[in-house]
Amino acid sequence: MERTDHMKYMEGMEVIESDLLERVISAMNNYDYNKYTEKDVTAALSRDVLSPDDFAALLSPAALPHLEEMAQRAKIETRKHFGNSIAMFTPLYIANYCENYCIYCGFNCHNKIRRAKLNEDEIEKEMQSIAKTGLQEILILTGESKKMSDVNYIANACKIAKKYFNVVGVEVYPMNSDEYRILHESGADFVTVFQETYNSDKYETLHLEGHKRIFPYRFYAQERAIMGGMRGVGFAALLGLDDFRKDAFATGMHAYLLQKKYPHAEIAFSCPRLRPIINNDKINPKDVHEPQLLQVICAYRIFMPFASITISTRECERFRNNIINIAATKISAGVDVGIGGHTGEQKGDEQFEISDPRNVSQVYEAIKKQGLQPVMSDYIYV
Amino acid sequence: MEDKLILNGHEFTSRFILGSGKYSLELINAAIENAGAQIITLALRRAAGKDVENILDYIPEGITLLPNTSGARNADEAVRIARLSREMGCGDFVKIEAIRDSKYLLPDNYETLKATEVLAKEGFVVMPYMYPDLNVARDLKNAGAACIMPLGSPIGSNKGLCTKDFIQILIDEIDLPVIVDAGIGRPSQACEAMEMGAAAVMANTAIATAGDIPKMALAFKKAIEAGRESYLAGFGNVVEGGARASSPLTGFLHD
Numbered sequence: 001m002e003r004t005d006h007m008k009y010m011e012g013m014e015v016i017e018s019d020l021l022e023r024v025i026s027a028m029n030n031y032d033y034n035k036y037t038e039k040d041v042t043a044a045l046s047r048d049v050l051s052p053d054d055f056a057a058l059l060s061p062a063a064l065p066h067l068e069e070m071a072q073r074a075k076i077e078t079r080k081h082f083g084n085s086i087a088m089f090t091p092l093y094i095a096n097y098c099e100n101y102c103i104y105c106g107f108n109c110h111n112k113i114r115r116a117k118l119n120e121d122e123i124e125k126e127m128q129s130i131a132k133t134g135l136q137e138i139l140i141l142t143g144e145s146k147k148m149s150d151v152n153y154i155a156n157a158c159k160i161a162k163k164y165f166n167v168v169g170v171e172v173y174p175m176n177s178d179e180y181r182i183l184h185e186s187g188a189d190f191v192t193v194f195q196e197t198y199n200s201d202k203y204e205t206l207h208l209e210g211h212k213r214i215f216p217y218r219f220y221a222q223e224r225a226i227m228g229g230m231r232g233v234g235f236a237a238l239l240g241l242d243d244f245r246k247d248a249f250a251t252g253m254h255a256y257l258l259q260k261k262y263p264h265a266e267i268a269f270s271c272p273r274l275r276p277i278i279n280n281d282k283i284n285p286k287d288v289h290e291p292q293l294l295q296v297i298c299a300y301r302i303f304m305p306f307a308s309i310t311i312s313t314r315e316c317e318r319f320r321n322n323i324i325n326i327a328a329t330k331i332s333a334g335v336d337v338g339i340g341g342h343t344g345e346q347k348g349d350e351q352f353e354i355s356d357p358r359n360v361s362q363v364y365e366a367i368k369k370q371g372l373q374p375v376m377s378d379y380i381y382v
Numbered sequence: 383m384e385d386k387l388i389l390n391g392h393e394f395t396s397r398f399i400l401g402s403g404k405y406s407l408e409l410i411n412a413a414i415e416n417a418g419a420q421i422i423t424l425a426l427r428r429a430a431g432k433d434v435e436n437i438l439d440y441i442p443e444g445i446t447l448l449p450n451t452s453g454a455r456n457a458d459e460a461v462r463i464a465r466l467s468r469e470m471g472c473g474d475f476v477k478i479e480a481i482r483d484s485k486y487l488l489p490d491n492y493e494t495l496k497a498t499e500v501l502a503k504e505g506f507v508v509m510p511y512m513y514p515d516l517n518v519a520r521d522l523k524n525a526g527a528a529c530i531m532p533l534g535s536p537i538g539s540n541k542g543l544c545t546k547d548f549i550q551i552l553i554d555e556i557d558l559p560v561i562v563d564a565g566i567g568r569p570s571q572a573c574e575a576m577e578m579g580a581a582a583v584m585a586n587t588a589i590a591t592a593g594d595i596p597k598m599a600l601a602f603k604k605a606i607e608a609g610r611e612s613y614l615a616g617f618g619n620v621v622e623g624g625a626r627a628s629s630p631l632t633g634f635l636h637d
Contacts, residue, residue, distance in 0.1 A: 079591040080538040083404015264455050264482035306485055373406040380427035380466070382459040 006204045006213045013217045014176035014224060020257050021219050027052065028198055028250040036060035045073055045302075055252055055303040059245050059296065067295055074298040074327040077305035085375045086367045087308070087330040088360065089137035089167070090130055094118045094157050096339050098143035100210030102196070104241065104274060106350060107143040109210065116339040116347035117148055123157050126342045127164045133334055133360035136377035137167035139192070144173035144212055151179045155186040162187030166377035169234075173211065174221035180228025189381060191225035192234030192270065193218065197242040198250035206241065222258055232266030233258070234310070239288045239296065240274035248296040252303055259304070268308040268330070269300045275314050275353050290319060294326075301327035313337075313354040317366075320356055325370050333363035385614065387559060387582050389475075390507045390528040392446070396420040397576070398606045399448065399561065400599070401586020403428060407440045409595045414442060416599040423448045423477055423584065426467045448509065450477040457496035464501050476501060477531065478510040487537045491518040495525060502526025511563050514548035519556045530556060531584065533564035534575065538587045540567025543574060553579040569598075569605030576609025577617075 009015055036056065041063045044054035057063060058070060095117035098107040106113065118126065130138060140157050142149040154172055161168045169190035170183055180191065197203050200215050207213045222233035235255045237247035255267045273288050288296075293315075300309060311320050311328040313335040324331055335354055340347040358366070367374040387394040400419040402410055414422060426449045428437055441447065449467040454460035457480060464476040478501070480493035494510045495518060502508045507528045512518060514532035522530055532549050535541035542565060543549065553560045559581030566572050572583040583606055592598035 079404075080540065080587055083587060083590045084406045085404060259485060264484060266484050304485075306487070368406075371406060375428070378425065378428050380453050380463060382454065382462050 003204070003208065004213065006207070006215050007200070008214070009217055010211060010214055012176075013211075013214065014178075016177070016220055016223060016227070018220060018223055018261075020223065020254065020261070021216055023257055024198065024219075024250050024253045025200065027253045028246050031056055031246055031249050033060040033245045033249075036062045038062050038065070041066050045069055050303050052253060052256065052303075055256075055299060056249055058299040058302060059249050059252075061245075063299070064291065064295055067291060067298070070295065070298040070302065071326050074301040075325065077301055078327050078329060081305050082329045084371065084373045085329070085378065086324050086372050087137065087375050087378060088135060088333055088363065088367075089139055089169075089330065090133075090135055090332055090334050090360070091139040091141050091171070091337070092123075092126055092130065092161075092342070093141045093337060093339050094123055094126075095145070095149045095153075096143040097145040097148035098210070099145045099147065100212040101208040102210075102212060103206055103208065104238070114347070117153075118340055118347070120156060120160065122340060122343075124160050126340065127161055129342045130334070131164040134364075134376060135334070135360055136165055137169070137379075138165045139169040139171055139190075139332075140188070141171045142173070144210065146173060146175075146211070149173075151175060151182055155182050158183055158186035158188045162381075166381070167379045169232075171234075174218050175224070177224040177227040180225045180230055184229040187381065189231040189379075190234065190266075190268070191222065191230050191232075192236070192268065193221040193225075194236040194238055194270065194272065195219060195251070195254070196238045197247050198237060198254070199242045199246065202242040219254075222254075223262075226258070226262045226265050232268060232308075234268035234270055234308075236270035236272055238272050238274060239293065240286045244288045244292065244296065248299065252300055255304060255307065266308070267304060267306070268310060269297075269304075270310045270312060271297050271300070272312055272314055275355075293319075294323070297323060297327045313356040316355040317358060321366055321370070324367060324372060331363060331367070333358060334360040385610070389509070389559065392475075392507065394420045394446070396603075397582040397610055398572075398603055399423060399563075399582055399584040400589070401584060402437060402441070403452075404587055404590035407437060409590075410437070410440045411442060412596040413589055413599040414445060416596045416603065417589070418603045419445070419599075421446045421448050421475075423450050423586070424472070425450055425452045426463050426470070426472065427453045446475060447472050448475045448477050449473075450479050450511075451497070452479045452481070454478075454480050454497075455482045455493075456480055456490070457493040457500070460493070460497040461500050464497070464506060465504075468506070474505060475507045475509065478508060489513055489533065491515055494518075495521050498522055498527050499525040509561070514545045514552055516548075516551055516555060519552050519558075523556060523558050527558065529559040529561050529581065531561045531563040534562050534571070535565025537564045539565050540588060541565050542567055542571035546574075546578070549575070549580070550578055569601045572602055573605040573609035573612075576606050577612050579613050580609075582606075 040057040044057040171192040310330040338346040338350040399421045449472045451460040451463040535544040561582040562575040563584040566585045
């Protein structure tokens, strides 16, 4: 199979004026985490406002023995900015057709799974079922097939969602700013795009086919979303794909520089680790064990204390219950990562295996048990 | 004569405005009671949802709601949220928050002024959260604001009165209640603001994240009352930075 140039935009892909990519990649390439010492870590923790270099220190191996201090500081920052509130939401997968060949993903176009796409009626029924649980925030997801799930299809799903939910986010294939505007006008206000890895050479070996192969187009998705009128954007590297310290550093810098350029943008981080998929149960997050994951989450929190941090069902109940007490401010519940599972019969297979199957009321009670306040909606669409 | 906080003709005996955004709901009531607060701010974006537990159900009757427009990035959005708040039955009070900076949450004075002009004309009791700028404060007064709410330091920072000197200028120059909002982390800082002549203090994070929330609410109440009493009493002849010279410096005039 001949591999195309992953840095060259495909026809129809919008090119925007921005130098964020060069700045983020250059910062990441210059990041030598082994040079940081305990002194750098304690100095970083002593500062009110952290510089990118302080953030780099907190992600270094030298910071791992200071995980308790980092968690304590992270908790203080979280409570200062978010009080006791923990936002709840659920993802809704409406289609799992995909044109990309990403070797670690269950939806990849060569993986033999059941494919499905919900029609409008089915979407509405799924949403009604979710709304009954009391949730007010929904994240609409599709596999990345513009052919099978075009912009109008996703926009219609957003319009239906607006009838039942206060907050609508999308996690779909990257699109042009005018297409993001269509989604925004249909009720969506938040866009999440995982860059997966910021190491372009590694990225090229993992994303072999499809539009996702185009590294810079994916990188600039959040900026195009803001240009399209979206209120907030989410960032993530899939930890474990490559050197997780460098990827976490690049993720933070991506968010940091974008917020500097668009000060009104609301920033969110997700912290996914690799999970096993159908037909490949050997996929795992390698060297990103729970302490390293906690280190990354705390570093995000201390560096950007105002950012929302989502904790996924990729992590287990114990980790999730504890991390909301330290740094995470948003948690999913009642999660089904297949297609059509909320109303009974699942039509399409899952993207990955989840580790926390708790329903909405179980998560709600778990949050309250910790003296925290579950919040279904802290948002108004204006 | 009883010492009262007066906002567009509405009278309050408490000078402690309590935020409600960062609590566990069941603690709100205890905090209000111990704080002796009569005005509670409320993020409309939090109250407008169909949450399993709505924050409005936890606020006792008789308390004046002060909905804020948090989430608004400009004047238009602030105006829309204020109108929605009135439609929802949250009353005529509104705290304008127009913020287009997600990092420090610093208010945009220009947009705040524009929203104040519109909402004051529509009969709202407009309480604008602002960066302490004398010129803008004058414009806000002329636009019909019921008070001005300069920030002590960034929201949630607990840093106290970083803008102390500028707030003092507003207190001295603006003929409206000056309510210090944001950044008050300790009762002592609230007391200091009141000693300066602030008409009231607003606090949220410092109480909502305290180890014992009702107790901290009580501590703030006492501090605010102490600060107010001290302001009204007038300071004694306290000399800062050294003792008074025993020989008068102007004695030579009589030689």
